[in-house]
Amino acid sequence: MTGNLEVVTTRHNAAIDPVLSAWGWEIPVYLFLGGLVAGLLILGAGYELLHPDRPRSRALRAMPFAALGLLSLGMLALFLDLAHKLHVYRFYLAFRWTSPMSWGSWILLLVYPVAFLHGVGSLTAGQRETLLARRALAPLLRPLLRWADRARRAVLKTSVVAGLGLGLYTGLLLGTLAARPQWNTAVLGPLFLASGLSTGAAFLLLFRLDEREHDFVVRWDVGAILVELLLLGAMLLGFAAGDRSAQHALYHLMGGPWTSAFWSLVVFAGLLVPLAMELIGRRRRLPLAALAPALILAGGFALRWVLLVAGQASSFREFP
Amino acid sequence: MPHQKLWNPYVAGVALGLVLLASFLVMGNGLGASGAANRAAIGAAYVVAPDTVGHDPYFAKYVGPGKNVLDDWLVFEVLGVFLGGVVGAYSAGRLRRGILMGPRPMPAWGRLGLALAGGILMGVAARLARGCTSGQALTGGSVLSLGSWVFMMMVFAGGYLAAPLVRRQWR
Amino acid sequence: MIFPLYPLDAFGYEASLVAGTLLGFAFGFVLERSGFGRAPVLAAQFYFADTRVLKVMFGAIVTALLGTTILAGAGVLDYSLLTVPETFLWPQLAGGLLLGVGFIVSGYCPGTAVVAAGSGNLDGAMTVAGVMAGSLLYGFFHPWVAEFEMSGAMGVARLPDLLGVPQALLAAGVAAMAVGMFLGAEALEKLFARRRGGGPLLAPVPRNWVFIGIALASLGGLGTLALEPPAPAAAPAPRVVRIDSLTLARTLVESPDSVRLVDVREPAACEAKRIPGAMCLPADDPGGSFLADLPPTRRLVLYGAAELRALPGPAARFGGPVLVLAGGFAAFETAILTAPVAPSPVTPEALARFRLVSALHAKFTGAAAAPPPPAPAGPARVQPRGPKKGGGC
Known part of the structure; x- marks a missing residue:
């Protein structure tokens, strides 16, 4: 009875909202780009932390700025989705440590300066000269550069932490809506983090990296995909072992309406095929075609889209 | 020469036959290709001009409220064909963006134009014959359908008849 | 009878789409490895330079035909559940001719064009675009061809039924014909290669093994004729x-x-x-x-x-x-x-x-519960109420 009460008060009643489609394309785009940026930050900063003495390619140096641009695009999508756009500032008037949304909005606020400092510190000497030559910029830039260089390792470490937080949060955000059985799993956070790592790596692979960077990124990509597959398996096992609402969530992906999208688009086309290509390419020393990263990116988006749409169609009302 | 890293045709034939046999055993129907292209084209046209396409009685089979034109076995099968092509070419070290042509050099637009023209002919033909070399010749041929065998013989006939006309492209 | 799985309800529609992806993947992979993602290889068929298309295609048809025949004869496969394309004689005749022309002009057929696109060949992608445009064109001009499209309709017309020959015998015949065609094609290849001054094309080893396999499978198919015809499967009783x-x-x-x-x-x-x-x-x-x-x-x-x-x-x-x-x-x-x-x-x-x-x-x-010592009254008012909860909706 209490279940019914909860269901009525939160409108999670199949008869009231047969499919809760409050979220359209904006949220999957935001979650996808957020994860991608998280992956970019972790890999970019991680490479420099692990191999501080290696030269870095142009693409890797420019990466933090690309991350900023992509994150802004994602934030724009999120902003478009908000019903009360003028109330955005309210997120920043409070911090509730129990709420992932609150965490998320503060993490986003942290990502911007960290990525910016990360990017500024990555500028080459030549680029710095060009920028400092501009009279208007110089007084602002000079201390910034000095500080970014001095605190370089701290910036990089914060970058990794911010990336980890961002990646986890994109999954945990859905997990807070426990009323949706599809999202009522703790796996979503690590799953989206792993997926973000692999999409971030795939995005980097679209650009020209030097050989050692390429190796590093592919190795991490392979690892991230393997972890992602394990986590997807864990998610399904968790659903299978759960109560009837979880069975319903499992049914969505195993025989139900999102089965083909999940297995064909996400698992097969988005994970297994590019994984096979990366493994084959590593063994045979083949240059990696742009198709593999493109498939990973498409698969990463499809993962979020499928889980989001399926989640909005799953409810407790149907299966008490 | 192109024979490098290609399978022996007899072995490849048996392998292809086993895939086809697996399709019969699992799905009860064979393989196909042109049906998916048809659906993709109709889907694209429906996005561009929903009124024109939606009210056409021929297209109404495929599109309309509550119908997803891409929700079809063949569409997923051809997605697999594409991925199989990607992985096959990549693992053989020949996944490369380019335009294939015969030994005689010809402008890229000429080759692409011929490819497009041939494609259009085949698109019309496949609708008329209710299938292409995969769906009719290969699949229907294996279950000994009369129409499929007629179709297959005519494909070879058409190819040999037209071959001298486009000889400059290939030889 | 355990095959075909899907028509016998072994799995649902959504799972069938996943199965389709996997089967398509195998199909595309084999086509690519056969060289069918490359237009010059395919076109060579029509100039007798390399009759790979014929060999692969008939090899596949013979393999699948013998496989289904043997399995159906052994009672594992319910042949009646296989989808057989219907015959429309005239449009299939004309369509075949037209498709053959399109094949040699573009260098691909629709399926191999998808493989070509997957292996990065832009001409293949262009052919796919053409096929899409062509099917759309056909749809728009459908009223003009609607009558012709239905001409020569014969429904499901299978050669064994038309000729009155047992399937296994016909399958063996097709296999023998295919082997004959392979040998003929090789002779033609040799002839044209000598004219051009080329050397020998293929090693005979896998070929002979394949031929032996085809012969054995044909015999196996004929052997199933000696078996008892499988009892017609009773429709699976729903639970x-x-x-x-x-x-x-x-x-x-x-x-x-x-x-x-x-x-x-x-x-x-x-x-x-x-x-x-x-x-x-x-x-x-x-x-x-x-x-x-x-x-x-x-x-x-x-x-x-x-x-x-x-x-x-x-x-x-x-x-x-x-x-x-x-x-x-x-x-x-x-x-x-x-x-x-x-x-x-x-x-x-x-x-x-x-x-x-x-x-x-x-x-x-909705009646009040009757008290245990009852009055022998008539039926209480029967008033079905709309459901308040459970079921429905």
Whole structure:
């Protein structure tokens, strides 16, 4: 009875909202780009932390700025989705440590300066000269550069932490809506983090990296995909072992309406095929075609889209 | 020469036959290709001009409220064909963006134009014959359908008849 | 008979799409490795330079044909469930000719063009675009060809039936013809290669093994003719379980969300009076095709006016357990919707049962529960209420 009460008060009643489609394309785009940026930050900063003495390619140096641009695009999508756009500032008037949304909005606020400092510190000497030559910029830039260089390792470490937080949060955000059985799993956070790592790596692979960077990124990509597959398996096992609402969530992906999208688009086309290509390419020393990263990116988006749409169609009302 | 890293045709034939046999055993129907292209084209046209396409009685089979034109076995099968092509070419070290042509050099637009023209002919033909070399010749041929065998013989006939006309492209 | 899996309900529609992706992947991979993602290789067929297309295609047809023939002969495969393309003689004749022309002009057929696009060949991608445009064009001009499209319609016309030859014999014949064609094609290749001054093309080793395999499989197919013809498979009986009115009523009261109760009578009859909590068939779907797609996480309970003898088709495809109300609506009406009569020899069991039925009767009709020592009254007012919760919607 209490279940019914909860269901009525939160409108999670199949008869009231047969499919809760409050979220359209904006949220999957935001979650996808957020994860991608998280992956970019972790890999970019991680490479420099692990191999501080290696030269870095142009693409890797420019990466933090690309991350900023992509994150802004994602934030724009999120902003478009908000019903009360003028109330955005309210997120920043409070911090509730129990709420992932609150965490998320503060993490986003942290990502911007960290990525910016990360990017500024990555500028080459030549680029710095060009920028400092501009009279208007110089007084602002000079201390910034000095500080970014001095605190370089701290910036990089914060970058990794911010990336980890961002990646986890994109999954945990859905997990807070426990009323949706599809999202009522703790796996979503690590799953989206792993997926973000692999999409971030795939995005980097679209650009020209030097050989050692390429190796590093592919190795991490392979690892991230393997972890992602394990986590997807864990998610399904968790659903299978759960109560009837979880069975319903499992049914969505195993025989139900999102089965083909999940297995064909996400698992097969988005994970297994590019994984096979990366493994084959590593063994045979083949240059990696742009198709593999493109498939990973498409698969990463499809993962979020499928889980989001399926989640909005799953409810407790149907299966008490 | 192109024979490098290609399978022996007899072995490849048996392998292809086993895939086809697996399709019969699992799905009860064979393989196909042109049906998916048809659906993709109709889907694209429906996005561009929903009124024109939606009210056409021929297209109404495929599109309309509550119908997803891409929700079809063949569409997923051809997605697999594409991925199989990607992985096959990549693992053989020949996944490369380019335009294939015969030994005689010809402008890229000429080759692409011929490819497009041939494609259009085949698109019309496949609708008329209710299938292409995969769906009719290969699949229907294996279950000994009369129409499929007629179709297959005519494909070879058409190819040999037209071959001298486009000889400059290939030889 | 365990094959074909999908028509025998081994898995559902969505899973079939996944199976399609995997089969397509294998198809594309083999086509690519055969060289069919490369236009010059395909076009060589039509100049007798490399008759790979013929070899691969007929090799595949013979393999699949012999495989299905042997398995059907051995009683593992139900051949009648395989989809056979229908024959429309004239359009298929014309379409074949036109497709052949398109093949040599573009260098691909539709399926291999997809493979070519996947291996990065822009001409292949262009051909795919052409095929899409061509099918669209056909659709727009369909009224002009609608009549021709249907000409020479022969329905499912299979050569063994038309010729009156057993399938295994015909399959062996096709195999022999194919081997003959292979040898002929090789002779032609040699002839044209000598004219051009080329060397020998292929090693004979795998070829001979393949030929031996084809011969053995043909013999195997013929061997199945000696077997007993497989008994026609009885249609798999759907798992119909009966549930009696009392159990159903208790279930509806105690755990309304464990069952989904569907009234499969005429929608009008159902609208007038039904078991409270039941859903009627929608007016626009009187066949109840939605039943097949319901998630199988609740038991499905169906009832008609009287007991259902057979499940409606869509319900048979329902993924979970299906129950049928014993005696149908009439039985439920008598058992529950009619006020119970007090037991005349008052035994404890009879009294307990009477109490239960009165309580259920009260619950379902909205009448106050009859007191244990009953007045021999007529039926209480029967007033089916719309469901408040459970089932429906």
